[in-house]
Amino acid sequence: MKTKQGFYIGTDSGATTSKVGGVWADGTTISLKLLQRPTGSQNGPDAVIHNWIGAISEFLQQNNLAWDDILGVGLAIPGPFQRYGVLGHMVNLSASFDGWDVHNAYSNALAAKAGRAIPLTVGNDGNYGGVAEAQHARGNTDAGVLMLAPGSGLGCAFIDRKGLPLDGDTLNGMEGAHMPAPLHLLNIKPFTCGCGRDWGCVEAYTTISGLPQLLTEFLPKYPNHELAKSPAAPKEKALALRGLAQKGDPLAVEIFNFQAKAMGLHVANLAMALDPQFVVIGGGLMDPEATTEEFRERYLRIISETAKPYLWPQQRSFMTIVPASLGELSQAIGAALVALYQSRS
Numbered sequence: 033m034k035t036k037q038g039f040y041i042g043t044d045s046g047a048t049t050s051k052v053g054g055v056w057a058d059g060t061t062i063s064l065k066l067l068q069r070p071t072g073s074q075n076g077p078d079a080v081i082h083n084w085i086g087a088i089s090e091f092l093q094q095n096n097l098a099w100d101d102i103l104g105v106g107l108a109i110p111g112p113f114q115r116y117g118v119l120g121h122m123v124n125l126s127a128s129f130d131g132w133d134v135h136n137a138y139s140n141a142l143a144a145k146a147g148r149a150i151p152l153t154v155g156n157d158g159n160y161g162g163v164a165e166a167q168h169a170r171g172n173t174d175a176g177v178l179m180l181a182p183g184s185g186l187g188c189a190f191i192d193r194k195g196l197p198l199d200g201d202t203l204n205g206m207e208g209a210h211m212p213a214p215l216h217l218l219n220i221k222p223f224t225c226g227c228g229r230d231w232g233c234v235e236a237y238t239t240i241s242g243l244p245q246l247l248t249e250f251l252p253k254y255p256n257h258e259l260a261k262s263p264a265a266p267k268e269k270a271l272a273l274r275g276l277a278q279k280g281d282p283l284a285v286e287i288f289n290f291q292a293k294a295m296g297l298h299v300a301n302l303a304m305a306l307d308p309q310f311v312v313i314g315g316g317l318m319d320p321e322a323t324t325e326e327f328r329e330r331y332l333r334i335i336s337e338t339a340k341p342y343l344w345p346q347q348r349s350f351m352t353i354v355p356a357s358l359g360e361l362s363q364a365i366g367a368a369l370v371a372l373y374q375s376r377s
Contacts, residue, residue, distance in 0.1 A: 037056060039097065041104075042160070042363070042365055042369070042371070044363035044364035046071060049068050050068070050083065051067060053367070055368045062097075063095055074126075099146045103372075103375065105142055105368075106367030107138060107155070108159075108160035108367040109156075110156070111156050111204075113156075116154070117133060117136065135154045139152045152371075153370050158179075160366035161179070162190070162191050162366065163369050165312045165314060165366075166312070168358060169310045176192060176193060176306060176307065176309055176310075177191040177309070179312040179356070180298070180299070183316055185226075186235040186238055194377075195370075196374075210229055212231040213234045213298065214301070215232050218294055223236035223237065223242055224236065225241075237294040243287070247269055250287055250290075253283075273288070277323075278324050278327055288327070289331075296335040299311055303339070303351065307347070310354060312355070312356050313353060
């Protein structure tokens, strides 16, 4: 028990579910047990705040902790932001959340529950996930860490030597998912991206969002494939690819190998500007429960082999690419760590 030194709490909020994590004042994790509860966003902002407070209380009870010993709270929440702590329009939330001053609302609720003011930090969930993975990847060093997490979209974060994420002046820093891919090296046309850009966003070539377009490009090479004969919708066919790849299906393997190559080129591109010692690859493709060891090793190897020729000579032996390790807890733990790090500044 470390309650005498106090601790920091992290809330990771999505539109559907929210998670709670925590770290002691020395940065070690309180628990690796996932606590996940409904966000309740369909009932509006007040309900969300109520559910966040309830989830923290449950976490404290599970770990025999008290509100009196909380030193700070971090909130990881998807953007965009109008300004610090104030949400912009989010496509998966109702209009009642547009312009919501979540920092002020959550601060007031925390103070009311604890009977005192508790310092609160608010930031992008992908960035905060990167903070937690960076702490794990670099151990006792102060190396820079780049994290890329392909899922439905591409989460990107860069963590500096102080352990804090690069947010940028308008809180849009490290939106690396929407940088243009080097299409001439991939030998492919510009894909449509949900962001509206027409230059071929990296996200469209590395994530689930681009799989239907990749399938359209690659499927003609496999006219007798089961997906070529299937009457299913393109998205449904695309979602079958990960499972097929685990079985060694040639079409699926080729598509994910292409995604790994696109990711490798993106790693090299970002390394030119950020020069990290560690690159962490996260997302569902690195989940041991969703993919085979053979698949993960091949994916990471292709990323590394693709990136290496484009790195500076010093970077080729210095930079290390590793899989993420914290899974669904990364953003909650990262939020708690940012609250800790901010208290030191």
